[in-house]
Amino acid sequence: MRVAESAVAPRGSGGRDGILDSAIRLFDQRGYHGTSMRDIAAGAEITVASIYHHFRSKQEILQSIMVRALRAALALTRTAVVRANGSPADQLRAVMRAWVVFHTTHRMDAVVAATELRSLEPPGRDLVIALRDEQEALFRDVVARGVEEGVFATGYPLDATRGIISMGQSICIWWRADGPMTAEQLAVRYETLALAVVEAA
Amino acid sequence: MRVAESAVAPRGSGGRDGILDSAIRLFDQRGYHGTSMRDIAAGAEITVASIYHHFRSKQEILQSIMVRALRAALALTRTAVVRANGSPADQLRAVMRAWVVFHTTHRMDAVVAATELRSLEPPGRDLVIALRDEQEALFRDVVARGVEEGVFATGYPLDATRGIISMGQSICIWWRADGPMTAEQLAVRYETLALAVVEAA
Numbered sequence: 001m002r003v004a005e006s007a008v009a010p011r012g013s014g015g016r017d018g019i020l021d022s023a024i025r026l027f028d029q030r031g032y033h034g035t036s037m038r039d040i041a042a043g044a045e046i047t048v049a050s051i052y053h054h055f056r057s058k059q060e061i062l063q064s065i066m067v068r069a070l071r072a073a074l075a076l077t078r079t080a081v082v083r084a085n086g087s088p089a090d091q092l093r094a095v096m097r098a099w100v101v102f103h104t105t106h107r108m109d110a111v112v113a114a115t116e117l118r119s120l121e122p123p124g125r126d127l128v129i130a131l132r133d134e135q136e137a138l139f140r141d142v143v144a145r146g147v148e149e150g151v152f153a154t155g156y157p158l159d160a161t162r163g164i165i166s167m168g169q170s171i172c173i174w175w176r177a178d179g180p181m182t183a184e185q186l187a188v189r190y191e192t193l194a195l196a197v198v199e200a201a
Numbered sequence: 202m203r204v205a206e207s208a209v210a211p212r213g214s215g216g217r218d219g220i221l222d223s224a225i226r227l228f229d230q231r232g233y234h235g236t237s238m239r240d241i242a243a244g245a246e247i248t249v250a251s252i253y254h255h256f257r258s259k260q261e262i263l264q265s266i267m268v269r270a271l272r273a274a275l276a277l278t279r280t281a282v283v284r285a286n287g288s289p290a291d292q293l294r295a296v297m298r299a300w301v302v303f304h305t306t307h308r309m310d311a312v313v314a315a316t317e318l319r320s321l322e323p324p325g326r327d328l329v330i331a332l333r334d335e336q337e338a339l340f341r342d343v344v345a346r347g348v349e350e351g352v353f354a355t356g357y358p359l360d361a362t363r364g365i366i367s368m369g370q371s372i373c374i375w376w377r378a379d380g381p382m383t384a385e386q387l388a389v390r391y392e393t394l395a396l397a398v399v400e401a402a
Contacts, residue, residue: 030319031316031317034320119235159391167364169371190360192357193361193364197394198397
């Protein structure tokens with residue numbers, strides 16, 4: 001679990017990670033275009049000049065946030081599938097659980113990743129789209145295996161895959177750590193929903 | 202179908218609607234904070250002064266876009282449920298179909314509504330949240346009826362409802378009118394997915 005654990009470990013508040021965390025909070029609240037380098041510096045309690053030791057531009061900060069978020073999600077979900085080591089249903093449960101956990105532990109990152117792709121310029125944009133495609137492909141492979149083995153009855157595996165992905169993503173809009181439900185309880189529910197979507201036997 | 206039809210009718214290019222359409226295009230591409238009144242005026246081929254005949258501020262334009270989009274979605278989906286006039290499964294099919302049609306015909310409005318709630322200030326924000334709650338309540342009532350009548354077997358009606366709503370919403374991220382699938386074909390698939398999510402008998 002080394003990759004997955006490091007991906008969700010608490011981040012340091014200084015240097016590069018402190019800048020990214022400040023930027024994520026601000027992008028989540030005001031959006032990329034509503035946030036200035038001065039705001040990001042103030043949030044990280046450093047000077048604007050210090051930011052430029054780590055990043056050439058606000059654009060590079062956005063790219064770093066999105067790439068980091070997508071890589072963390074991919075690491076968590078891929079590890080979950082590899083270790084599920086069982087039936088297609090077990091794999092789907094595992095990948096959905098990891099997806100839900102990611103969207104509760106990285107709520108703000110996920111919001112930024114979902115809403116600011118339009119603000120990203122090439123080549124960062126191409127990289128982010130490639131990572132997003134990899135993420136979809138992982139879910140798609142799990143669903144496809146279940147359909148091929150005859151244990152998922154859905155006639156629309158691609159739409160089912162997208163449905164499952166977007167269900168999990170939408171958690172980051174409303175979920176709160178201090179709310180009535182734990183991430184664990186939520187994961188159990190979403191495992192059930194994912195199996196229902198693919199019409200698991 | 203009068204309400205539903207007027208909700209999806211093509212909009213005029215002059216005056217108030219022309220301003221809103223220009224703003225929607227720009228907010229979709231660059232976000233609220235990345236768009237100026239000057240940009241909106243240029244997109245609508247009018248002067249900035251002309252915008253102020255119709256709207257007091259960019260904030261009022263955003264509010265108008267979101268309220269218009271949410272009201273149109275509510276009108277379409279409510280009419281669909283009322284006219285389905287049948288079983289819970291028929292109602293769920295009808296409301297999902299309307300939801301898919303809305304997200305293909307109002308793609309940009311839906312993107313703005315999904316991403317710019319954070320940019321909206323009270324009291325506009327409160328109104329938009331109230332309309333969003335109404336929308337969720339409509340889906341929830343349909344699902345709850347099916348569960349009560351024993352034809353939807355899901356143990357998690359609220360999560361199933363949110364899952365169904367977010368599946369439909371995510372269409373606006375990738376759907377293109379010139380793509381390989383018609384809105385009609387997509388609606389058929391999503392009706393099936395929605396019934397699967399609630400574990401319809």
